[in-house]
Amino acid sequence: MPATLPRFPNMPRGVTVPTLLGSLPRGINPPSLPRGVTLPSLPSLPSLPRFPSMPRGVTMSLPRAVAMPTVSQAPRRLLQDCCSVFDHQTAGGLCGCCWALRPRYKRLVDNIFPEDPEDGLVKANMEKLTFFALSAPEKLDRIAAYLLERLTRDLNRHRYGYVCIAMEALEQLLLACHCQSINLLVESFLSTLRLLLEADKPHLHILATNSFVKFANIEEDTPSYHRSYDFFVSRFSEMCHSEHDDPDELSTFRIRVSGIRGLQGVVRKTVDNELQVNIWEPRHMEQIVPALLVNLEQHTPNDSGSPAEQTEVCFRELLGRAAYGHINNAIRPVLMHLDSHSLWEGRGFAVRCFQIIMYSIQSQHSHLVIQQLLGHLDANSRSPASVRAGIVEVLSEAAVIEATGSVGPTVLEVFNTLLRQLRQSVDYQLTGYYDNAGKHKTTSSKEETLQDAVIRTIGSFANTLPVYQRSEVMLFIMGKIPVPGIYPALGSPNAGFEGSRMIQVMLLKSLLQVSERYESSNLLTALPSSFLEPLLSFTLMEDPEIRLLVLSILTSLIDRRHNAARLSGATASAAFDVSSLELKEDRSSRQDILFVRKHAQRLYRHVFLACKEESSSHSHYQQLFILLAVLSVELANEEVMVDLIRLVLALQVRHEDRLAKRKSVGDVVSLQMEMDPQSLVRCNLTFEMFPPELNLSLSPEDRGFVEEEERRKRLEVVERFQTAPFEEIAAHCGSRASLLQSKLDQVFDLIIRPPPSPSGQSPPRSTPLYEMKFPDLCVY
Secondary structure, three states: OOOOOOOOOOOOOOOOOOOOOOOOOOOOOOOOOOOOOOOOOHHHOOOOOOOOOOOOOOOOOOOHHHOOOOOOOHHHHHHHHHHHHHHOOOOOOOOHHHHOOOOHHHHHHHHOOOOOHHHOOOHHHHHHHHHHHHHOHHHHHHHHHHHHHHHHHHHHOOOHHHHHHHHHHHHHHHHHOOHHHOHHHHHHHHHHHHHHHHOOOHHHHHHHHHHHHHHHOOOOOOOOOOOOOHHHHHHHHHHHOOOOOOOOOOOHHHHHHHHHHHHHHHHHHHOOOOOOOOOOOHHHHHHHHHHHHHHHOOOOOOOOOOHHHHHHHHHHHHHHOOOHHHHHHHHHHHHHHHHHOOOOOOOHHHHHHHHHHHHHOOHHHHHHHHHHHHHHHHHOOOOOHHHHHHHHHHHHHHHHHOOOOOOOOOHHHHHHHHHHHHHHHHHHHHHOEOOOOOOOEOOHHHHHHHHHHHHHHHHHHHHOOOHHHHHHHHHHHHHHOOEOOOEOOOOOOOOHHHHHHHHHHHHHHHHHHHHHOOOOOOHHHHOOHHHHHHHHHHHHOOOHHHHHHHHHHHHHHHOOOOOHHHHHHHOOOOOOOHHHHOOOOOOOOHHHHHHHHHHHHHHHHHHHHHHOOOOOOHHHHHHHHHHHHHHHHHOOOHHHHHHHHHHHHHOOOOOOOHHHHOOOOHHHHHHHOOOOHHHHHHOOOOHHHOOHHHHOOOOHHHHHHHHHHHHHHHHHHHHHHHHOOHHHHHHHHHHHHHHHHHHHHHHHHHHHOOOOOOOOOOOOOOOOHHHOOOOOOOOO
């Protein structure tokens, strides 16, 4: 049974259709026809159909593409032209009747393209297409697929004007569509961007990037489970490394900025949606972070709109969105980039990077950055001193930026790592090599630079801690200081005495850094027995640098009102006005009084012994003056003042330990007596008890007389204790005790005597505290 022929309209008079000979060529598929229309069998085509006449005034011309040069090529050429008409051509020409049979969305898409691409998008027709898409959102995927088809053909034919028009149409459809239906359009849109980014034209890359940024700013309510951005991460990162030198094309500047903006769009689109691709995975971070750091490194001042400026904005946004579990993946590529490009040694760029990081991440995550840096410092323990010093400087800056809580839960581990670096640096300095194999040399100056950086970093970290944790840190550092016979040595077995001494100095400097900003309400907390006793033991060391550090540490811990800085300037002159220093003082608290009763005598003795060393210099006496002045201000009471006067007098005798004899305060009062030799002998005062300034007033004869009397008295005392009975010795000592008590009564009477009354009458004398009678059950 013959196939049913379609009914075509009548052709105008004089217009004929060429005869189709033979069957369809192999490999050519006819276009789909509307329902009810079938293609006739070409070999059995009996005759040409007759078309109805055209309306009056309407004419139709034969397209040039339909002209057949030869009969043998007619079937193939006619079929190709018909397919082209069905797909893309407008209503003009022979096949206008077929164009009317095409789907409406294709006709609407075709209408937005002008005759000349320089005229741009036909806005009126674009509004019709947008209205149709909003009215029939189920057609969005077909519209997008058709636009992609047209864009692909125009891209292959290098018709970039139509490519830009197609991209503009896709962008307007994206912005106009509702969130529920946008997924129908996105896949074709992303495929279009891939085509443009894979092209070899930089201006198409910028076009695709701008479109992607607009898409990234659209908020989607409906998640997409199958969408992938791996290609865009890779391509945008590659653009950030662009080195395009073609003067006829766009500059490297614009290409890099475009790549950075593309990465920023990827971050915005994916970072807050857990159902999207995980942008925090190492494989993505290892592409994004180095691409940003390469451009950040080229920062120059007053360079507005540069890749470095855009990079900093993108980098801050990336870090600001990082959650707790993503910090390590974001920081690790930074460390690797600084290692591979040797950027630790310069210090400037590495510090700037981590300043951006510390200011951008959430404050509760700061300790994770610190831990990453500490671990990286340990991993580079065999690196040159300049690299280790650069990492330590970054640690110091990171600790300064972040306030309390930057160290995190492992407080002591931070200081343990830094102290371990000090120990290793001392070993490297002594051996001259920073590796065990002895292949890589180092110098003392480089290692000393590292040691200074570590000490400053210890102080920076300590300043971020609360008071109670600073006390723990000081005890921890004190426990690491090697003391012969008390604490084990920290240095290597080959370091010897010099290594132990250097470690002692380094750790005491670290302790001084911690104590300089230590503030405590009472001295019992600042100087507990577990800390004070080992600290005072260092005052007996022969090394003058160690003794000076101990005096400085004691001063910084006792000086709670910051008077030491005012006193430091006063020590330059022999005489100065104390009132001009504006020293701050307050009454001693009960805890301070307890500290004096418990530790003062031990403190005075060790300070005295430290300054009696022959190796003590002007710096030691200057620091001693500041320490005693601070003590007199911080612990302003009669008992402390008397003890300090005794200590000052004892420091001026020979150069022998007078504190062990515990002279009474009567020695101070006796200075008011006449300075003749007989009075000195009667009062049992010796020549050595007076400072050298007072001894200059005696003549040589008087000096000899006094010395002779002293020698005679010493012989008498020795002979008495050797020959006299016990009762006589006890009686003699009792008389001396009575003399001491009488002198004490005189001094106390002078101290507690009230000032004279304005009326001239002396007020009644109050009973001294030591003479009061308390009940047996009284608690005081």
